[in-house]
Amino acid sequence: MFTNQSGNVANDIAGGNISKTSINIINSASVEELALLYAKLKVDGLGDLSGNSFCHKLQHYMSAPTDGDIRGLEAKLRESGRLDMLHFAMLQKEAAAKLVMKYQSSKSAQRVYTILLDELHTIYMLTVTPVIEAGGDRQAVDLCINQALQTIKAMLGENFLEFTVKDLLGLLYFLAGNCHIRWDKC
Structure with a gap:
């Protein structure tokens, strides 16, 4: 007796166990x-x-901590094999900083930026950093970042301030800078 399996689709084929980890973190309180x-x-x-003053939590992200990894954006990109992104990253980091400054007179907008950061x-710390620490290649790290x-x-919901994914990537470069x-082990 034969079984016809035409039309079947195999998504994951392995000779052993398949282990997938997916962390979906959406903070409903933030939403x-x-x-x-x-x-x-x-x-x-x-x-x-x-x-015209920045809230304490936003100020934390706007200044570099004095302990830990104090390298600048360029050094981090270079040492993680991402120097090809330098020009783009610097432009996006500057654009992010300008967006934050644009709303310096709004406590409400500052809170939006604080939530996003x-x-x-x-x-990033929960999903990307572990891949970096485990020796993940650039493609794996970039997939986690995406x-x-x-x-x-x-x-973002209604997204009243019209953030794009590119804006969010700029905020990530802002955090790195x-x-x-x-993007590398330390």
Whole structure:
């Protein structure tokens, strides 16, 4: 007796166990807070005023810590074999910094940026850094970075400030340039 298997599709074929790890981290509290902040910003584009000072948590991401990996963006890219991205990364980091500065008078927008930077940093540390530490190649690391960016993009909801994935990548370069993330083992 023969069994016809035409039309079957095999997704994962292995001679042993297949192990897949997928971490989907979407902080529902952040999504809800973003919606409230967007509502405030819709009124006049500013929401709550900041008095032209940056909130403490955002200030943390805007300055380099004095401990840990204090290399700049160029050194991190060079030492991780990503020097081909230098020009693009520098432009995106500068664009991200300008976007943050654009909203310095808005406490509401600053909170949006703080949420995005917190989420990017946390997801990067939980999903990308382990791949780097395990010796993952550039393609594996870039895949994890893309998944992290897509996760953040998905949590933006209404996205009143019109963030693109490229903007989020700029924020990632901003984090790297201010000594919060890296692409190589340390």
